[in-house]
Amino acid sequence: MTNSAASETKPEVVIELKQMNKWYGDFHVLKELNLTVTKGEKIVVCGPSGSGKSTMIRCINRLEEHQAGQIIVSGTELTEDLKAINEVRSHVGMCFQHFNLFPHLTVLQNCCLAPIWVKKIPQAEAEKIAMKFLERVKIPEQADKYPGQLSGGQQQRVAIARSLCMNPEIMLFDEPTSALDPEMVREVLDVMVELAEEGMTMICVTHEMGFAKQVADRVIFMDRGEIIEENVPTEFFDNPQSDRTKLFLSQILNH
Amino acid sequence: MTVHEFKPDLAPPTSARGVVGWLKYNLFNGPVNSIFTLLLIYLVIPPLLSAFQWIFIDADFIGDSRDACTSDGACWVFISSRFEQLIYGFYPSEERWRVNIVFVSFALIIAGLIWPKTPQKTKLAIFSLVIYPIIVFYLLIGDSFGLAKVDTHQWGGLMLTLTLAVVGIVAALPFGILLALGRRSDMPIIRSFSTIYIEFWRAVPLITVLFMASVMLPLFVGSEVDFDKLMRALIGIIMFQSAYMAEVIRGGLQAIPKGQYEAGEALGLNYWQSTGLIILPQALKITIPSIVNTFIALFKDTSLVLIIGLFDLLAIGQSALADPAWLGFSTEMYVFVAFVFWVFCFGMSRYSVYLENKLHTGH
Ligand SMILES: Nc1ncnc2c1ncn2[C@@H]1O[C@H](COP(=O)(O)OP(=O)(O)OP(=O)(O)O)[C@@H](O)[C@H]1O
Ligand SMILES: [Mg+2]
Numbered sequence: 152m153t154n155s156a157a158s159e160t161k162p163e164v165v166i167e168l169k170q171m172n173k174w175y176g177d178f179h180v181l182k183e184l185n186l187t188v189t190k191g192e193k194i195v196v197c198g199p200s201g202s203g204k205s206t207m208i209r210c211i212n213r214l215e216e217h218q219a220g221q222i223i224v225s226g227t228e229l230t231e232d233l234k235a236i237n238e239v240r241s242h243v244g245m246c247f248q249h250f251n252l253f254p255h256l257t258v259l260q261n262c263c264l265a266p267i268w269v270k271k272i273p274q275a276e277a278e279k280i281a282m283k284f285l286e287r288v289k290i291p292e293q294a295d296k297y298p299g300q301l302s303g304g305q306q307q308r309v310a311i312a313r314s315l316c317m318n319p320e321i322m323l324f325d326e327p328t329s330a331l332d333p334e335m336v337r338e339v340l341d342v343m344v345e346l347a348e349e350g351m352t353m354i355c356v357t358h359e360m361g362f363a364k365q366v367a368d369r370v371i372f373m374d375r376g377e378i379i380e381e382n383v384p385t386e387f388f389d390n391p392q393s394d395r396t397k398l399f400l401s402q403i404l405n406h
Numbered sequence: 407m408t409v410h411e412f413k414p415d416l417a418p419p420t421s422a423r424g425v426v427g428w429l430k431y432n433l434f435n436g437p438v439n440s441i442f443t444l445l446l447i448y449l450v451i452p453p454l455l456s457a458f459q460w461i462f463i464d465a466d467f468i469g470d471s472r473d474a475c476t477s478d479g480a481c482w483v484f485i486s487s488r489f490e491q492l493i494y495g496f497y498p499s500e501e502r503w504r505v506n507i508v509f510v511s512f513a514l515i516i517a518g519l520i521w522p523k524t525p526q527k528t529k530l531a532i533f534s535l536v537i538y539p540i541i542v543f544y545l546l547i548g549d550s551f552g553l554a555k556v557d558t559h560q561w562g563g564l565m566l567t568l569t570l571a572v573v574g575i576v577a578a579l580p581f582g583i584l585l586a587l588g589r590r591s592d593m594p595i596i597r598s599f600s601t602i603y604i605e606f607w608r609a610v611p612l613i614t615v616l617f618m619a620s621v622m623l624p625l626f627v628g629s630e631v632d633f634d635k636l637m638r639a640l641i642g643i644i645m646f647q648s649a650y651m652a653e654v655i656r657g658g659l660q661a662i663p664k665g666q667y668e669a670g671e672a673l674g675l676n677y678w679q680s681t682g683l684i685i686l687p688q689a690l691k692i693t694i695p696s697i698v699n700t701f702i703a704l705f706k707d708t709s710l711v712l713i714i715g716l717f718d719l720l721a722i723g724q725s726a727l728a729d730p731a732w733l734g735f736s737t738e739m740y741v742f743v744a745f746v747f748w749v750f751c752f753g754m755s756r757y758s759v760y761l762e763n764k765l766h767t768g769h
Binding site: 264265298 | 683
């Protein structure tokens with residue numbers, strides 16, 4: 152999928168983790184992570200519970216702070232500097248396991264809030280943009296409802312639309328389908344596949360292996376705060392290198 | 407393979423049970439329910455009837471001295487002869503139209519803010535919070551624009567009670583919000599200041615606060631500043647009330663899931679934007695019952711200003727009891743004062759219920 156562009160010019164690097172370490176108090180949760188993501192790449196991250204997947208992607212938009220090493224997103228290094236943090240966040244959208252929609256605002260208001268207040272876009276225009284993305288996630292007719300009146304799958308699609316309204320270059324997904332009933336998983340994955348096909352750079356923590364096979368350029372396996380294995384999906388699933396990966400795959404595939 | 411025929415959507419059935427059906431279903435549904443219903447009727451109805459008789463049927467309404475009190479029931483002539491004082495305190499009679507303007511305009515503003523379809527509500531709210539208080543201040547105090555000066559020590563009765571309560575309520579809410587945010591701040595100085603402030607003011611009784619405000623405030627700010635007594639009481643009440651309000655609001659803030667902050671951050675909203683647009687609207691919404699509860703408590707606590715020599719509604723009522731011409735009519739006075747307090751507090755309570763329902767947006 153990637154080689155056509157790669158052969159001509161060197162692809163643009165949009166996310167770079169260099170020797171990145173993080174501790175929660177004394178607990179060394181991420182150890183010496185190195186990762187390079189180029190523009191348009193889709194990365195799927197998997198691994199057992201507690202391995203640090205969420206923590207890693209939350210470091211990329213500074214919801215968590217790392218203590219050693221470097222994180223560079225779209226050419227900006229994440230430091231204490233608030234300007235740098237805001238710069239990075241303006242390039243990065245994020246979807247959460249539990250959607251985190253704003254329950255006191257309608258779907259449309261959820262989508263317009265950040266464009267109006269962060270990007271200072273006039274309300275009418277922000278609403279137009281929001282409707283465009285709500286159509287893309289196929290729920291324009293729910294625009295005036297409150298999140299509490301929608302199904303889980305619909306809520307997650309609103310959350311995706313809300314992020315897209317900020318026009319991000321990179322989308323982070325933290326187990327976007329694992330809080331959903333099985334029949335709703337598909338509708339969310341469909342939206343994500345479409346997004347991937349449009350060329351969005353994506354890092355996605357998920358255990359939906361079908362999704363990984365369909366869209367991922369690389370699958371990353373993490374355990375105990377380390378990246379154990381990193382490979383293209385076919386190799387990763389058919390020919391895993393480490394014992395830990397084999398064990399993990401046998402556990403989730405026989406599930 | 408058969409194709410499933412989906413049934414058409416129907417309107418829900420209407421429940422037409424009628425009055426008798428309702429009574430039977432809700433009050434006399436089974437022996438236990440029936441016994442409780444009868445017991446309550448037995449316990450509640452007779453006292454209500456005799457109260458009704460005392461207040462309305464056997465009561466005297468017309469007259470201008472105690473000679474008019476001829477029947478067994480209440481003698482409301484006492485109240486009507488004192489009515490102006492109960493409302494205006496010692497505000498000079500020829501200037502009372504100024505207070506009336508404030509009463510009417512205040513009622514209109516409240517109505518405008520409550521009524522759901524008022525146009526330009528935000529502008530009305532800003533006007534009533536910023537410009538209106540200034541107008542009221544000059545109107546009531548006078549001493550400019552050709553109005554005679556009326557010192558605050560001449561204020562009293564219901565107008566004083568309302569002044570204390572409204573200023574206390576309106577000022578304590580923003581201070582309370584700031585203190586609650588401060589107590590949850592990451593910055594140690596702000597956090598300790600807020601915590602110490604809240605814990606100090608919450609732990610002293612309001613009477614003490616009022617007493618300190620009246621006696622000690624002049625010591626702090628220097629005696630050359632001639633601080634108005636009403637102003638001192640207001641400062642004391644606001645200090646005290648903001649601490650209470652802060653704790654109520656902090657409870658609401660704590661109930662907001664961490665994910666809401668994170669979603670705001672991930673979208674690039676800064677602290678004040680997240681707080682103002684995402685966190686506070688939700689936190690205030692869930693704390694409406696407790697906020698109104700503190701408002702109601704404050705409304706009634708304003709009567710404590712008696713101890714620093716201000717005459718609120720209750721104090722005016724009590725001073726009227728000492729009038730030798732009206733000895734023995736304290737019940738009427740207390741019932742009347744209680745009724746006025748009840749009307750305002752009940753109004754606030756109903757409004758809070760209405761707001762809760764209006765702001766409900768699904769689970
Ligand atoms: N705020 C925190 N303070 C202390 N420890 C934390 C905190 N958040 C996470 N941890 C710990 O860090 C480790 C990694 O957590 P993380 O949430 O990144 O795991 P994960 O791989 O996303 O797991 P899951 O699949 O369950 O979501 C876990 O052991 C967790 O207990
Ligand atoms: Mg996780």
